Amino acid sequence: xxxxxxxxxxxxxxxxxxxxxxxxxxxxxxxxxxxxxxxxxxxxxxxxxxxxxxxxxxxxxxxxxxxxxxxxxxxxxxxxxxxxxxxxxxxxxxxxxxxxxxxxxxxxxxxxxxxxxxxx
Amino acid sequence: xxxxxxxxxxxxxxxxxxxxxxxxxxxxxxxxxxxxxxxxxxxxxxxxxxxxxxxxxxxxxxxxxxxxxxxxxxxxxxxxxxxxxxxxxxxxxxxxxxxxxxxxxxxxxxxxxx
Numbered sequence: 001x002x003x004x005x006x007x008x009x010x011x012x013x014x015x016x017x018x019x020x021x022x023x024x025x026x027x028x029x030x031x032x033x034x035x036x037x038x039x040x041x042x043x044x045x046x047x048x049x050x051x052x053x054x055x056x057x058x059x060x061x062x063x064x065x066x067x068x069x070x071x072x073x074x075x076x077x078x079x080x081x082x083x084x085x086x087x088x089x090x091x092x093x094x095x096x097x098x099x100x101x102x103x104x105x106x107x108x109x110x111x112x113x114x115x116x117x118x119x120x
Numbered sequence: 121x122x123x124x125x126x127x128x129x130x131x132x133x134x135x136x137x138x139x140x141x142x143x144x145x146x147x148x149x150x151x152x153x154x155x156x157x158x159x160x161x162x163x164x165x166x167x168x169x170x171x172x173x174x175x176x177x178x179x180x181x182x183x184x185x186x187x188x189x190x191x192x193x194x195x196x197x198x199x200x201x202x203x204x205x206x207x208x209x210x211x212x213x214x215x216x217x218x219x220x221x222x223x224x225x226x227x228x229x230x231x232x233x234x
Contacts, residue, residue, distance in 0.1 A: 004163070031220070042124070042209050042224030043164070056221065091163055095220065109222065111156075111163030 002026065004112035006092050012118045018080040021115045025073070025094030031055075033109065034067055034077050035091040043091055049075060082119045089114040123147045124212050126225035134233050139197040141228050143210030146191065150212040154222065155184060155195050158207045167208070168195070200232045 005024040013019050025032050031050050035043035046065065048055040052072040060067065064083070069075040079086055093109040125144045133139045143153075151172040156164035170177040170184045170193065177184050183196045197204055207229045211222040 040226065042126075042211075042226050043222075044224070045221055048221060093163070097220075108166045108169075109220075111165070113161065113163050 004092055004094055004110055006090075006112035006115055008115055009113065010116050010118075012120065013082055014120050015084055016081040018078065019082055019117060020076050020078045021090050021092075021117075023075045023077070023092030023112060025075070025092070026110055029094035029096055029110070030072075031095045031097060032069055032075050033093040033095075034075070035093065037089045037091055037114070039088070046077070079117075082117075084119050087117055087119045089116050121146075122225075123150075124210055124223050124225040126208075126210055126228050128228050129226070130229040130231070132231045132233060133200045135202055136199045139195075139200045139204065139230055139232070141195040141197075141208050141210075141230065143193045143195075143225055144191055145193075145212050147212070147214065147223075148191075149214040150223075152213040153184070153186060153193050154211045154213070155182075156209040156211060156224075158209060158227070164209055197230075200230075202232050202234050205230055205232045 004026055007022050011019055033048050034046045036046050037043045046060045047057040047067045049069040052069050065079055067077045091114045092112045095109045123146050154169040155167040157167045158164040168179050168182045168184050170186050175186050181197055184193060186193045207227045209227045210225040213220055213222055
């Protein structure tokens, strides 16, 4: 089974430039997540999709970040314009469902390798 | 305000000994807890989980213990192997209908010395 794919793996841009990241989740996974992981921190959820709808984007800085999952499969995350504090690893994850299928059972999230963004 | 805390940034253990990684949480609504393992330049991979209805879950060399009254969980690795060297993240979920969002700790870097 192919895992979660992300591209590019690395990106270096100057502040105020734009950047986009792409994610292809595991086939059949309805739920897709974007996380931001700043150096020395744990991943922080930015946005969660269920199929092509947004479940939660409360922690997404909407003045500069946007994300879409138009056909309920691939997703893109965009930053425009980038700031120095956006330097981080952006992780995409997917899971089969967003609900608890069985009480006490894990609905595991599978992570991609991430995109390391450096803003100069 | 950090809801999931891993107070030890790093831990070194001799090969063959026990590794104990700790995690504390503050949100009483958390009812599901997971440990993820992360190697450099890779995404986190799921290791083991525990529901709040249990106090222990075991999977091979890995055991997670949950103390709800203390809002504390720990991951035990016995015996530790050099391949276990990685960053370990504790994560928690408050569940709720239609949502399975995880709140992560900052991670603990485990080094297993041969």
